[in-house]
Amino acid sequence: MSSQLTIPTLQANVSLKEKTYEILKDAICKMNIYAPDAQLRLDERQLSEQLGISRTPLREALVRLEQEGLVNIIPRRGIFIVRKTKQEVVELIIVWAALEGMAARLATQHASDEDIASLRSMFPSFSAGDQPANIDEYSERNIEFHQTILKLGGCNLLVEMADQLFLHVRSIRTQTIGEADRATRSVKDHRQIIEAIEARDPELAERLVREHALDLAKHIDKNVTYLD
């Protein structure tokens, strides 16, 4: 037993507006905003009651969410969760492609061999190109894979901005990724990307990452129907 007094970080030194922001962001990201019956309108007073806080910190949290594009505040009209159009989603992925492509390029130049190896160990069960057994698990691995590439680039801002974009695409991505032939193809793409980074080939790594992402954009543009 420790002789030191362990302080349980009483009240967690974060402000209400901060906590509120996190809670709302999380809640918005987890809901399916594209469901036909989705409740997109937020009521300030009702929310403040539910959270047990006043409107002031709540509003500051909402302002942040608005700045991020998750929410739209229309003066004297209401606060609405933003539904991205298909066009906007495609643009999100284009930017994502640019960011991750750059990260892959940087990774070939700066990442250590061990860090690169971590990419490969990420797909232990189906590295041979088999169809992954569990779609949910695969989806998680997939996300992790891309985030790791971003990190390997060694540029924090790339990681942050990609995370930011990712917020807006998460629900769509998880829905799209599950489609049959896309998963096996994705595994193949990933293997090639890993090989290119291992070979320290900036051009190839960048191109493969970019094309992989843009391929998703194309796929969504063609096949997703629940976006306008």
Added chain:
Amino acid sequence: MSSQLTIPTLQANVSLKEKTYEILKDAICKMNIYAPDAQLRLDERQLSEQLGISRTPLREALVRLEQEGLVNIIPRRGIFIVRKTKQEVVELIIVWAALEGMAARLATQHASDEDIASLRSMFPSFSAGDQPANIDEYSERNIEFHQTILKLGGCNLLVEMADQLFLHVRSIRTQTIGEADRATRSVKDHRQIIEAIEARDPELAERLVREHALDLAKHIDKNVTYLD
């Protein structure tokens, strides 16, 4: 004289928080935050008095600025204008390179010939590669050039995100761009970029744009001393 009643858009239908945000953003961007004697601290109450508004809309404007990274709000300590470190500036430019590179790529594929031609007409006075006479004018043209490439890509999000990044680099960029040999070299780079886009060569256009930007990053990393 018009027979119609002209309404002067009374009160301009924007909220105080919106106006305040614009004013503060503008003020911060225009000041030289790297001057040794720069006043980086903002006082809420003093500002609200100066602006003639209460603290509430002011704070909401500040929250937005914080979200953008222009300002840092430290609970119970104060509100401070953010000084970017050299590392952060370099990362900003890396991301910029990724975005503009992607835009250039897209431009070779989707932009019309007329739009591409507008790039060339942007440098009427020194298109032959001469040293531009007026540094200030050149700096403006330079900025305009890069923003045009972003636009030619046809992806709005790329434009928006690059603009966002640009906010943080503006003061540095205008200071760096004036250095002697960089200007002539820059003109040469620009000409090559235009030619690559005209030739509809995505790989080359992307590479030239990227290298042009990354070259600036390297230059700043080596030569800028007023950043920590």
Added chain:
DNA sequence: CGGTGGATTCTGGTATACCACAAAAAATGG
């Protein structure tokens, strides 16, 4: 019966008062 106009209500916008924490200043003890 349908449309119009006004009162009502509901929503976000703003102002203000008070709170909690932290830094600075002053008081106190060695």
Added chain:
DNA sequence: CCATTTTTTGTGGTATACCAGAATCCACCG
């Protein structure tokens, strides 16, 4: 005189009250 503690003061954080515009509802009139 210096170190330490206490008090003061100043900052952002939060709660609350009130304001203004928009939407709705409903009575009234054609």
